[in-house]
Amino acid sequence: MPHGQGHLLLSEPGVPAPRVDGMAYDYASDRYAILRHGGGGAPTSIVCGTVRFGHPAARNLVALLPRTIVIEGSPGSASPEADWMRNTLRLIVAERRQLRPGGEEVLTRLSDILVIQAIRSWIADDPAGQTGWLGALQDPRIGRTMSLVHRDPAQPWSVASLARETAMSRSAFAARFTELVGEPVMAYVTRWRMQVALDWLRTDDVPVAVLAARLGYASEAAFSRAFKRAVGISPGAARRSPPDTLRESPHLAPA
Numbered sequence: 001m002p003h004g005q006g007h008l009l010l011s012e013p014g015v016p017a018p019r020v021d022g023m024a025y026d027y028a029s030d031r032y033a034i035l036r037h038g039g040g041g042a043p044t045s046i047v048c049g050t051v052r053f054g055h056p057a058a059r060n061l062v063a064l065l066p067r068t069i070v071i072e073g074s075p076g077s078a079s080p081e082a083d084w085m086r087n088t089l090r091l092i093v094a095e096r097r098q099l100r101p102g103g104e105e106v107l108t109r110l111s112d113i114l115v116i117q118a119i120r121s122w123i124a125d126d127p128a129g130q131t132g133w134l135g136a137l138q139d140p141r142i143g144r145t146m147s148l149v150h151r152d153p154a155q156p157w158s159v160a161s162l163a164r165e166t167a168m169s170r171s172a173f174a175a176r177f178t179e180l181v182g183e184p185v186m187a188y189v190t191r192w193r194m195q196v197a198l199d200w201l202r203t204d205d206v207p208v209a210v211l212a213a214r215l216g217y218a219s220e221a222a223f224s225r226a227f228k229r230a231v232g233i234s235p236g237a238a239r240r241s242p243p244d245t246l247r248e249s250p251h252l253a254p255a
Contacts, residue, residue, distance in 0.1 A: 002065035004050075011041065032104055034096070047092055049111045054203075056195035057150055061119070064134055069122045085121070088114050136180035141166040145177065145185070153193045154216035159185055194230040197223070201239045208235045 123129035212223030
C-alpha cells in the first residue's frame with residue numbers, strides 16, 4: 001500500500017473487522033510487536049510493516065506508484081520476483097519465531113529488501129513503470145544523467161557538461177532528456193536541488209548560507225530566490241513550517 005491508505009483485510013465479505021490500532025500487542029521492542037487475534041478458524045500468519053521514505057528520490061518514486069502493488073505467483077511459479085519475495089518472507093518468519101541477538105535489525109533490513117523487491121516487480125511488469133520519470137531512469141544515457149545530478153547536485157551542471165557524460169551531442173541529449181523526462185534538463189537540475197534543499201531544511205540545523213553553498217549557489221540570496229520560485233516560500237519560512245503541514249510545491253513533483 002504505497003500511499004498508506006486505510007484498508008480492510010477480510011476472510012470473506014461481510015465479516016466484522018476490528019481496528020488493529022485498538023488491539024493488544026505483545027511488544028518485543030518499540031519497533032516490533034506480535035498481534036494474536038481471533039480463533040475458531042484455520043490459523044493465518046500475516047507479516048505487516050511500515051516503511052518511511054526520506055530521500056527525495058524515494059519520495060518521487062512513491063508518488064508514481066499505484067494505490068496497491070500485488071505480487072502474483074504460487075509456489076512453483078516461473079516468476080523470479082515472486083520466488084525471491086517468498087524466500088525473503090521465509091527469512092522474516094524464521095526471525096520472528098525467536099528474536100535472537102540482532103534479530104530486530106535483521107527484520108528491519110529484510111523488510112527494506114521486501115519493499116524494494118515489490119517495487120522492482122511493479123516497475124518490470126506494469127507499463128506505467130516504463131514511462132515518465134521512472135522510464136527515464138531506466139534509459140542507459142538519460143538514467144545516468146539523472147543519477148549524476150541526484151548524487152552531486154552541487155556540481156555546476158550544464159547541458160554541455162551532462163551531454164559529455166553521456167557521449168551525446170548537446171542538441172541530441174537535450175531533446176532526448178526532454179522527451180523522456182518531460183522537462184528540459186536544467187529545469188530538472190534546479191527542481192532536484194530544491195527538493196534536496198527542502199529535505200535539508202527540515203532535517204539539518206545549519207544556516208541557509210551553508211545549504212546554498214552545498215548546492216553550488218554563489219550566494220545565499222541567489223539560492224533563496226531560486227528556492228522561493230520553486231517552492232513558493234522562502235527557505236526560512238520552510239524551515240519554520242512543521243513538516244506535517246508544509247506542502248511542497250507541485251512543481252517539485254516528478255513528471
